[in-house]
Amino acid sequence: MELILIFFSAAIVNNFVLAYFLGICPFIGVSGKISSAFSMGLATTFVMVITSIVTWLIYHLILVPNGLEFLQYVSFILVIASLVQFVEMFIKKVSQPLYRALGIFLPLITTNCAILGLALFIVLKEYTFIQGIVYGVGAGAGFTLAITIMAGIREELDLADVPKPFKGAPITLLVAGILALAFMGFAGLISV
Amino acid sequence: MKTKLTLSKEYIKGLWENNPVFKQVLGMCPALAVTVSALNGIAMALATTFVLVFSSLIISTFRKLIPSQVRIAAYILIIATFVTLVDLIMKAQFPSLSKELGPYIPLIVVNCLILGRQEAFSSKNTVFRSVVDALGMGTGFLIALFVLGGIREILGSRTILGLQVLPDFYEPWLIMILPAGAFLTLGFLMGFLNTYTERKKRLEREAILKKHIKPISDTPINTVEA
Amino acid sequence: MKLLVHMLATLTIIGILSGGLLSEVSKWAKPKIALHRKAETEKAIFLVQPDAKSQKKIETVDFEIYRVFDENNDPIGYALPYEGNGFQGNIRLMVGVKNDLKEIVGLQVLEQTETPGLGTKVTEEPFTNQFVKLVAEPNVGWVKGAPPKKTNEVQTITGATISSKAIVDIVNGGLQKLRDVKNSGVEL
Numbered sequence: 001m002e003l004i005l006i007f008f009s010a011a012i013v014n015n016f017v018l019a020y021f022l023g024i025c026p027f028i029g030v031s032g033k034i035s036s037a038f039s040m041g042l043a044t045t046f047v048m049v050i051t052s053i054v055t056w057l058i059y060h061l062i063l064v065p066n067g068l069e070f071l072q073y074v075s076f077i078l079v080i081a082s083l084v085q086f087v088e089m090f091i092k093k094v095s096q097p098l099y100r101a102l103g104i105f106l107p108l109i110t111t112n113c114a115i116l117g118l119a120l121f122i123v124l125k126e127y128t129f130i131q132g133i134v135y136g137v138g139a140g141a142g143f144t145l146a147i148t149i150m151a152g153i154r155e156e157l158d159l160a161d162v163p164k165p166f167k168g169a170p171i172t173l174l175v176a177g178i179l180a181l182a183f184m185g186f187a188g189l190i191s192v
Numbered sequence: 193m194k195t196k197l198t199l200s201k202e203y204i205k206g207l208w209e210n211n212p213v214f215k216q217v218l219g220m221c222p223a224l225a226v227t228v229s230a231l232n233g234i235a236m237a238l239a240t241t242f243v244l245v246f247s248s249l250i251i252s253t254f255r256k257l258i259p260s261q262v263r264i265a266a267y268i269l270i271i272a273t274f275v276t277l278v279d280l281i282m283k284a285q286f287p288s289l290s291k292e293l294g295p296y297i298p299l300i301v302v303n304c305l306i307l308g309r310q311e312a313f314s315s316k317n318t319v320f321r322s323v324v325d326a327l328g329m330g331t332g333f334l335i336a337l338f339v340l341g342g343i344r345e346i347l348g349s350r351t352i353l354g355l356q357v358l359p360d361f362y363e364p365w366l367i368m369i370l371p372a373g374a375f376l377t378l379g380f381l382m383g384f385l386n387t388y389t390e391r392k393k394r395l396e397r398e399a400i401l402k403k404h405i406k407p408i409s410d411t412p413i414n415t416v417e418a
Numbered sequence: 419m420k421l422l423v424h425m426l427a428t429l430t431i432i433g434i435l436s437g438g439l440l441s442e443v444s445k446w447a448k449p450k451i452a453l454h455r456k457a458e459t460e461k462a463i464f465l466v467q468p469d470a471k472s473q474k475k476i477e478t479v480d481f482e483i484y485r486v487f488d489e490n491n492d493p494i495g496y497a498l499p500y501e502g503n504g505f506q507g508n509i510r511l512m513v514g515v516k517n518d519l520k521e522i523v524g525l526q527v528l529e530q531t532e533t534p535g536l537g538t539k540v541t542e543e544p545f546t547n548q549f550v551k552l553v554a555e556p557n558v559g560w561v562k563g564a565p566p567k568k569t570n571e572v573q574t575i576t577g578a579t580i581s582s583k584a585i586v587d588i589v590n591g592g593l594q595k596l597r598d599v600k601n602s603g604v605e606l
Binding site: 020071082111165169171177 | 193295371
Binding site: 228258261269273276280281283284285287343364 | 424425428429432434436439440443444446447450451454458472533534535536
């Protein structure tokens, strides 16, 4: 039950993009088309899940026993950067179609604050190993949901007569604002 | 860099022309997340500037010693070190501010603005020039966050920097301090700034046209959009 | 080969310098951070137990709880930090109760992520003052839209019913835990 709560809390109620503002760069940059937005979401979710596993292990098995908590940020970001590289090589070897679909998005993920944010939140919320993984899956699902909805709206927006100065980033932000308002309706859905 | 700019221009370009938030759309996460008040925006921008300036200093000093294959890893390591430094100092000296900014201080590590400046500027330019560039970008970031935080604070809680500026009968717009308000404020702000710059550009173009095309008769001619 | 050595050497040197610098700074910062945290807790304890002159952490149980004493060093009650789910995220609060756990002395919300302007009203005095001298047995109840009639009830905030109920639930949960521990014979 608690795991389901964590999942929905991360995916919908406290959506990483719309409530915590994590992963805004790809959210604005790669939300032009539904297909690429969905691929980006999947790639991010994939990296998020692995990140939550690896950073949890590093924090609780290496940093805490040795009193090295202050190396948290340095080690997390290094792990994420090498993880992304590794995942990229792995996918390239294993599945060419998957690589063609996700490949170009992977390098972008290193500087996606949602990944580091996830690792930090798992430490901050003192989640157990399993809870951390579920949180990672939820956060990834929430990111995929938000970026795909956004892409769907933007595909329609292409046909709309948006004032020239508002084209691009400004109108995307305005739409994101309205989406954030809509997602507020989910608050209170699962608590108490 | 195609042409070398003078140092003052190197600084000024970050303020407006290449403003990190409004023009380059970089560093959006902190720009949106912490700007519920002007003070938070200032604190965040100062912390970011500190990291940016010192990373630029170190990286431009040792730019020739870092092999290009591992440069990104090296940059990230250096940036993360300075971020941890800021985080520890803030927790020790300004506990309440550090609590308010919460996890967004460590997230400076992944602020694309910082890594972007190292990759695009510090790794190719002299130490002094890199620091000036970093200061300019930092100031631009400060301006953006202060404006954003100021607008949201005035409309959302009637105050600016904690001082009440709007009368009591004004009902605060709660939406401004909610996440949605951040998106909407920045969206409108960027849109209006674009409107302003485009209008300015058009007027300049028309002025040039008028100067070069002498009217043949007294009847004014209609200037043509280029 | 030479390149590989160069690459590894660069990263290792940066790593060592960074680790060394950070461990020094963290040595300086750690006691200060601990001090701030202690001062913050202490401030909250005396806010929920205004008559208290000193406090001491109870070490015999596995959760955080403080015993508070008056000027004669007589124990007058407890200050208990406790947390639970709010409207959007966690709420952490501190509640002060008398020795017999039958009456609440004060309440302070320590951390919350409720909706600004609505849910955040649970941190403000009109709401928290309702808990002063509130009867806590058998538990704390709530009423909506009208002043409470019973001595163990508080009125929820209009527009923030869920946040208000969450506070009541957390208080009840904390007190229940305290009662259970006391009934099991552990000295508090």
